[in-house]
Amino acid sequence: MNHPFFLLLFLILLFFNGEAAVMPMNTGTLEHIDPTLPSARAGQEPKCSVLVLRHEFANTLGHPPATANFSQPEECPHPWSRVVLELAVSATDIQKSRMAAVWIDGAEILRMSTPVPMAPGAFWRVEKDVTRYEALLLRLSSVNGGALSMMLENSNKTLPGVYHANVTLHFYRGVFADARQGYTAHPSVKGLYSQPANLIYPISQDCYGNGFWFRINNESHVPVSSIAIPKNTYRAVLEIFASHHSDDEFWYTKPFRSTFSQNKAGNHMTTIKGNGAFRQLYATIDGKFVGGHIPFAVIYPGAINPYFWSPVAAIGAFDIPSYDLDITPFLGMLLDGQLHEVGLGVREATSHWLVSANLHLWIDPISDNVEAGLSVYRAPRLRIHRHAEWHDENGSSDVSTDGIVRFAGWVLSSKGNLTTTVRMKVRFRSKVEMHEHGSAKTVEMIHKSRTTLGVRRGVRSMGHSDMFVEAPFHLQTMSVPAPAGGVYEKTRLTHQLKEWVYVDNREMSGTSAVTDRQEVEGSALLHGGEPVWGSGSMKSSYKYRDAEECHIRVVNTEAGVVKFDATSRSCSAVADV
Structure with missing residues (x-):
């Protein structure tokens, strides 16, 4: 870091009166974008589109979600080749980023963090392929159908912005002219959702007064839902949604320290909680561990420096990743027709996390009863290694973990006696360093995981998938005091999500990969922990x-303005960039 630069900047900041209360207007574009894989190619038009919900979210903090009924469009009834959810939102004025979610009968299908609208008229659109939720869509349009719900907790207590939201479903029929297979922009679910499930059960709150999600306050808090599944279920996948808030909003930057105090007034990158930058989402059935994932470090648009994420959203912010566990090996515990408890937890958590899950079930149309049993269960607790050296506010800490779990179980159905094997391997390391009396901070984090799924009939392979995820994170930030008790921060950040998958089964075969990478840097002036001025590229x-x-797609931005935006479908271009 260049300290003379900060001294000069400090002198310049003396010209500010330090009394600003809200962010100034951004002079850049009003449209916020998420440059990920489109849900459909250009020129591919849906057979029909239905506006399901339209709502204005003003003072909705603490209110129940908005709801709407849905009827299957007569001009394009089921079956559908693809269904795409479109959430279009505009803001009337400046506002903070807010968490939003969409459910169908309590089953979550989208979770997102809104951008930070820095000017009246800011707008954005999120598209998500929701074909895998076909069972929920059919339930919506049935005689005893349910409702689609959306929650966006907003407040006009300090900022005037009101969010106007439209939720639309686009239905495609016939052959979908797209080489891409699967039902998501991220390919890792291909091996799990080659065909949509027949039933989907929500693992969530029964009462929707404060949303359908569970609120987890610490690692010993494991909320459960009681379910009884059909006796002719031959396959099951648990999909977990999670987002981190409050003391754990910046879990990925937390140092490990037995006693740790906030050292810079208004420096929102440090907290009084210091148990290290490691978390694990996991699930249980009747208290038995059935798998887990280290969550991707989603940076919300109001976090670190909001000027970084205008107008391009941080990785995963507009469609917060869900995490899949193939729990077919555990069907032997569930096929007795009795109620069983499915629990969700976050290891090492502090307050608070919002979690829910969907249980995807595939039903045998020929057999009334399916037999199943667990044959292999190896689930040692992840080994966590911690090391810290601190000298007052300066020092460093390391947290690393690794582990392998393996499950196998057989299912006897009309498809034969099939054995499903799940192997999950994870490696994780985070290092946090503090210098300059705590005013300079460096975070290095790397997460690698590999999940292998195999289905066999005897010695014959019936299907195989191999999924690899790599998520490196690098952060450097330095702060200096500013007038009127403010803090000036300069930050550099590199963030990446890489997913690679190989699938070989009856429905599909091949390899695909996604690499989503962002490099950002800039500055922000904070008062009371809130940004009042800043810039970013x-x-x-x-x-x-x-x-x-x-x-x-490559997008470069500076000071809220898109300077370069190029898209290509050329494989040679992929190799060159």
Whole structure:
């Protein structure tokens, strides 16, 4: 870091009166974007589109979600080749970023963090392929159908912005002219959702007064839902949604320290909680561990420096990743027709996390009863290694973990006696360093995981998938005092999500990969922990590739303005960028 630069900047800041209460207007574009893989190619039009919900979110903090009924469009009834959810939102004025979610009968299908609208008229659109939720969509349009709900907790107590939201479903029929297979922009679910499930049960709150999600306050808090599944279920996948808030909003930057105190007034990158930058989402059935994932470190648009994420959203912010566990090996515990408890937890958590899950079930149409049993259960607790050296406010800490779990179980159905094996391997390390009396901070984090799924009939392979995730994170930040008790921060950040998958089964075969990378840097002036002035620049690149298709988009921004935006479907372009 260049200390003379900060001294000069400090002198310049003396010209500010230090009394600003809200962010100034951004002079850049009003449209916020998420440059990920489109849900459909240009020129591919849906057979029909239905506006399901339209709502104005003003003072909705603490209110129940908005709800709407849905009727299957007569001009394009089921079956559908693809269904895409579109959430279009505009803001009337400046506002903070807010958490939002969409449910169907309590089953979550989208979670997002809104951008920070820095001017009246800011708008954005989120598209998500929701074909895998076909069972929920059919339930909506049935005689005893349920409702689609959306929650966006907003407040006009300090800022005037009101959010106007439209939720639309786009239905495609016939052959979908797209080489890409699967039902998501991220390919890792291909091996799990080659065909949509027949039933989907929500693992969530029964009462929707404060949303359908569970609120987890610490690692010993494991909320449960009681379910009884059909006796002819032959496959099950648990999909977990999670987002981190309050003391754990910046879990990925937390140092490990037995006693740790906040050392800079208004420095929102430090907290009084200091148990290290490691978390694990996991699930249980009747208290038995059935798998887990280290969550991707989603940076919300109001976090670190809001000027970084205008107008390009941080990775995963507009469609917060969900985490899949194939729990088919555990069907033997569930096929007795009795109620069983499915629990959700966050290891090492502090307050608070919002979690829910969907249980996807595939039903045998021929057999009334399916037999199943667990044959292999190896689930040692992840080994966590912690080391810290602190000298007052300066020092460093390391947290690393690794582990392998393996489950196998057989299912006897009309498809034969099939054995499903799940193997999950994870490696994680985070290092946090503090210098200059705590005013300079460096965070290095790397997370790698590999999940292998195999299905066999005897010695014959019936299907195989191999999924690899790599998520490096690098952060450097330095702060100096500013007038009127403020803090000036300069930050550099590199963030990446890479997913690679190989699938070989009856429905599909091949390899695909996604690399989503962002490099950002800039500055912000904080008062009371809130930004009142700032700037930022970003280099964002998104690449998708499989055996037949390539998609790349590169977007560079500066001071809220898009300076470069290029898209290509050329595989050679993917190799060159």
